[in-house]
Each structure stands twice: as C-alpha cells, then as structure tokens.
Amino acid sequence: MTHPLFARLEAQLAQIDSHGLRRRRRITETPANARMSVDGRNILAFCSNDYLGLASHHRVSGALREGVALYGAGSGSSHMISGHSRAHALLEEGLADFLAPHLASPRALYFSTGYMANLAVLTALGGPDAEVFSEALNHASLIDGARLSRAKVQVYPHGDVETLARQLAASQASNKIVVTDSVFSMDGDLAPLPAILAVCEQYGAWLVVDDAHGFGVLGAHGRGALEHFSLRSPQLIYVGTLGKAAGVSGAFIAAHDTVIEFMVQRARPYIYTTAAPPALAHALLTSLEMISGPEGAIRRAHLQDLIQQFKRQLTLRHWRHLPSETAIQPVIVGDNVQVMQAAADLQAGGLWVPGIRPPTVPAGTARLRITLSAAHNGAQITQLANAVNALEHNLHPGPA
Numbered sequence: 001m002t003h004p005l006f007a008r009l010e011a012q013l014a015q016i017d018s019h020g021l022r023r024r025r026r027i028t029e030t031p032a033n034a035r036m037s038v039d040g041r042n043i044l045a046f047c048s049n050d051y052l053g054l055a056s057h058h059r060v061s062g063a064l065r066e067g068v069a070l071y072g073a074g075s076g077s078s079h080m081i082s083g084h085s086r087a088h089a090l091l092e093e094g095l096a097d098f099l100a101p102h103l104a105s106p107r108a109l110y111f112s113t114g115y116m117a118n119l120a121v122l123t124a125l126g127g128p129d130a131e132v133f134s135e136a137l138n139h140a141s142l143i144d145g146a147r148l149s150r151a152k153v154q155v156y157p158h159g160d161v162e163t164l165a166r167q168l169a170a171s172q173a174s175n176k177i178v179v180t181d182s183v184f185s186m187d188g189d190l191a192p193l194p195a196i197l198a199v200c201e202q203y204g205a206w207l208v209v210d211d212a213h214g215f216g217v218l219g220a221h222g223r224g225a226l227e228h229f230s231l232r233s234p235q236l237i238y239v240g241t242l243g244k245a246a247g248v249s250g251a252f253i254a255a256h257d258t259v260i261e262f263m264v265q266r267a268r269p270y271i272y273t274t275a276a277p278p279a280l281a282h283a284l285l286t287s288l289e290m291i292s293g294p295e296g297a298i299r300r301a302h303l304q305d306l307i308q309q310f311k312r313q314l315t316l317r318h319w320r321h322l323p324s325e326t327a328i329q330p331v332i333v334g335d336n337v338q339v340m341q342a343a344a345d346l347q348a349g350g351l352w353v354p355g356i357r358p359p360t361v362p363a364g365t366a367r368l369r370i371t372l373s374a375a376h377n378g379a380q381i382t383q384l385a386n387a388v389n390a391l392e393h394n395l396h397p398g399p400a
C-alpha cells in the first residue's frame, strides 16, 4: 500500500499530467551553442539565453581554466569569512565602472545566481514597514523575494504606469520599492522604464530593475536597459545576471555605495552562502571585457540583424507572434498540448525550440519561446522561420 505521504505527491503529479504540464529535462552533451547534441542527437538550438554566444567562446573558457589554475576549484567559504577573492573584487570593480554612467557613487556586489540577488535586494531593502510595487509579469525570483521580505505587496498590471502611479500616491509607507523586469523573459517586450523611474522619483521610491535579458545585449556598449533608455538616478538598483549574455554564471547588484554596503551587512542571501568559485569571477572579467569592447559591439549588431530577419520571414496567420525587438521572440500557440506537439514537430525536423506552459505563462498563452543568439547565422534563422511557418500553415490551412 502506498504510504499517505507518497499518495499525496502522486496525486499531485497525476494532476500535472492531466493538464499536459509534466516537464522533462533534456540531457545536453555539448557546450551551449547554435548546434548542440541533445539526447544523442544533433540539433539546431533556439532556446538558450546565451545571447552573445560567449558560453562556448574559447576566450571565456580559457579564462575559466586560468582562473582554476590561479584560485583552485572552490572558494572555501562565504564572502564574509575567507571566500572573497581578488577575482571577485576585480569583477565587482569592473562592473561598477561599466555601469558608472547610470548610477551615482556606483558599487557592485557579485552573487552566485540571479535568483539569490533578487531575494537579497528585496529582503534587505524590504521588511514589514515597506511596500513593494511589483509588475504583473515579474520573474519568479522577484515574486519570491517580495514574499520573503514580509513587505506589503501590490501588483500593478503589465506595463501600466498609471496604475503604478496611483498605487504609489495612495501608499502610506515611508519605504517604497518598485520592482520590474526590464525585458520580460517570456514576452520579450521592454518595461517603460523612463516613465517608471519618473514616478519613482516623484514618490520617493526605489526602482529595482532586473535586467537579466538586457545586460550585455541592450545599449550601444552593452550596459543594458539603463543605457538603452539613457537612465541615471541614485534611486536605481540594478540587477544584472551573468549566466545569460555574459555566458558564465552568477549575477550582480549595482547601486549607490550606501545601498551596496547595506546589502553586505544585511542581505541574508549574500551573507549565509558559500562564495561562488573565484574562477567564475575570473572568467567573467573576460566576458565583461568582450561585452564592453569591439567584439561585443559586433556581436550585438549581428544579433540585431538576425532578429530583424526573423521578424521579416515569419508569415503567421493564426498563431500570434508577439511584437518584440529583443532576442526573445515568442510565438503564442495557446493550448498546452498543441504547443508541446509543435515543439515535438520542430524537434523532429532538427530544431530545438522550447514550449512554455502555465504556470510560467498565463493560462491560454502557451507558447514557443524562441531565443536568438549571435552564435546563429542567417541561414539558420531562415531554416527556423520556414519550419515555424510550415508547421502553422499545415495546422491551420487557408487564410486567417
């Protein structure tokens, strides 16, 4: 007989199956790149967040090897004890300098993941007397951070600055924190950051910007959403992740020196965890050099060409292609089972595009989340667009 503890879990797993929501992991056997070997098969991949193609770049992996030679495998302890290496310190200085045009008295703090950085910002700044204003489509890590902060949380609708302004005006809290993704990870659109920052300044609120999909990609120099929108304010708290365009792992918070010093003293997700291996920080110094130098500019221009090409080549009649100018190009299929069938059909044709279902996206908006990278070439984009067009036209023959 099944133990009741197990029966409870099994019932919930059966529920997941009945909604067509069981997730399965694929085993990759090669570096993250345009061409990959997955479950023993060669495939053309449109699913990683390695937007600049740095994850498999020989200079970055070479720096990682050099970092291991210099610092060994692990950090040995937390940053507060003995785990804070020269590599971590240099990376933080480099990141603070890089973002200096957009922040006052800038300083940066390196975290082992973006999830942890987001928990850190909201739990350290928040508290029972704070009020957090959170955009409806924010990443799960921001939602969890807001919950863990014990602050009162108000959710404002996607892109709706007027509602946000009304909520801020009505708030009695002396500590107001507005938090938003810059590029929405499942939609690819941008938050109206200039208008959001204006209301934050008007009502004396912090603005926490999670630029996971913008850092390295947006802006002429790759400084991300702040550069894209030419923003500068002491009230800005910037979170960039380093496992996406930077091609390695980890994240950082960049903000006014006082904010960062407060994080070092108070942010539990920073203090009570082992520092990431210094070799990662050492490799990230090379990523940062590439992002900020001519190589990064070339890669960003190539990626932008591929995005425009893909948009021109898609000719959908029934599925909805979301209007996105970023590397995230979602195609809304709607139904959970249909989206997984579409992903399976693409895979049978040698293309890896993930199907994304609720609860990651709202019910009824299951989608193919196509991500483009500077590692792709024009012929590969044409192959993808043709395959998506053919699949949709087959399922829905005739005019729209």
Ligand SMILES: *Cc1c(COP(=O)(O)O)cnc(C)c1O
Pocket: 112, 113, 114, 115, 116, 118, 139, 141, 181, 185, 210, 212, 213, 241, 242, 243, 250, 251
């Ligand atoms: C990926 C992501 C994170 C988490 O970053 P990790 O370094 O992967 O933990 C946070 N926010 C957004 C919007 C993301 O897309």
